[in-house]
Amino acid sequence: xxxxxxxxxxxxxxxxxxxxxxxRHKDSLGSPYSPVxxxxxxxxxxxASLQNVIEGRTPGxxxxxxxxxxxxxxxxxxxxxxxxxxxxxxxxxxxxxISATLFAHGQNGIVCVGDLYGGTQELLTxxxxxxxxxxxxxxQNESDQLTNTLNKPGMLVYCETPxxxxxxxxxxxxxxxxxxxxxxxxxxxxxxxxxxxxxPLALGADICVHSATKFLGGHSDLTAGAVMASGERIQPIAxxxxxxxxxxxxxxxxxxxxxLRTLPVRVRQHNDNAMAVAQAMVSxxxxxxxxxxxxxxxxxxxxxxxxxxxFGGVLTLxxxxxxxxxxxxxxxxxxxxxxxxxxxxxxxxxxxxATSHHGISKxxxxxxxxxxxxxRLSVGLEDANDLIADLEKALGQL
Numbered sequence: 001x002x003x004x005x006x007x008x009x010x011x012x013x014x015x016x017x018x019x020x021x022x023x024r025h026k027d028s029l030g031s032p033y034s035p036v037x038x039x040x041x042x043x044x045x046x047x048a049s050l051q052n053v054i055e056g057r058t059p060g061x062x063x064x065x066x067x068x069x070x071x072x073x074x075x076x077x078x079x080x081x082x083x084x085x086x087x088x089x090x091x092x093x094x095x096x097x098i099s100a101t102l103f104a105h106g107q108n109g110i111v112c113v114g115d116l117y118g119g120t121q122e123l124l125t126x127x128x129x130x131x132x133x134x135x136x137x138x139x140q141n142e143s144d145q146l147t148n149t150l151n152k153p154g155m156l157v158y159c160e161t162p163x164x165x166x167x168x169x170x171x172x173x174x175x176x177x178x179x180x181x182x183x184x185x186x187x188x189x190x191x192x193x194x195x196x197x198x199x200p201l202a203l204g205a206d207i208c209v210h211s212a213t214k215f216l217g218g219h220s221d222l223t224a225g226a227v228m229a230s231g232e233r234i235q236p237i238a239x240x241x242x243x244x245x246x247x248x249x250x251x252x253x254x255x256x257x258x259x260l261r262t263l264p265v266r267v268r269q270h271n272d273n274a275m276a277v278a279q280a281m282v283s284x285x286x287x288x289x290x291x292x293x294x295x296x297x298x299x300x301x302x303x304x305x306x307x308x309x310x311f312g313g314v315l316t317l318x319x320x321x322x323x324x325x326x327x328x329x330x331x332x333x334x335x336x337x338x339x340x341x342x343x344x345x346x347x348x349x350x351x352x353x354a355t356s357h358h359g360i361s362k363x364x365x366x367x368x369x370x371x372x373x374x375x376r377l378s379v380g381l382e383d384a385n386d387l388i389a390d391l392e393k394a395l396g397q398l
Contacts (some may be wrong), residue, residue: 094211270313
């Protein structure tokens, strides 16, 4: 008897399709989206059933602070799918996600490569180091020293790429290889790129971190964080989240789930607009330099083109004349809003020396090439011509 041919595997659906339809729960009343479960605790028929859930023998919801909530779990399923990860955790903020990751996997020492968000650097130097966790900082051009710096097993390598605010690009594959050779893990903050433009886990990283407040949320109306990794890497991070009380509310989880459904189309427009603004600013006489990975003469452009599908919605301008002139430009803009954060539909401008890196000493900023004349632009979804005209008008007043 001739055996039947094996059925052909179904082609994998595209990312946008998966993001929209990757839901854990099906609403009994037919809604395409699950309801918001504001429930904090859940009843059980008997003590044995409760213990089975607590000890992991049967699935079920127990207590929302633990992340045991249908709305939060559905969000986490969507977050895992964004990075093609086995598992994901949602947090009350990006810094909550970062701190839980560093506490869970950094006990044997943390090596940071390249530029970091100022809040992350403050956490490392003002809190983790005093607690006895060894922290080493390597500049981007010192990454070749990583192998020698990883002097014992179980250490954590941590980086951002693109980095805040210099947009520096690091080779994720190379960092992962060097880390793994020394029995270390690699965690990558992927906030600036978003999973639409870059997927660190596919490039060899072990853990991916996001400030979901930014591009994942995308509307400047929620604060959240996310970690994506294997179940093995996620489990100790989940314990820190539970015990530090870092869970986000179900309402915020539902709002973030809504935002993820439009992420691909939003990021594509962010990419296009940022490229148009960067190209328009390159030759402006009042601009000393433009930092954007999409520009051919940007250091790291070739590497970014290899490991990214798009160059992102953030760029940095360095204004001639320094801090005072940069502030004058920021104060004169009308379409760009003078505000911190990034990744929303509206365009924002900020001076890193006064906002994201204000807590870092001037000496350390200068050592990292973060000058007082820098303006970080989060390029939104407005018409690119209006954004360019706004910048040109403000620059023309210098």
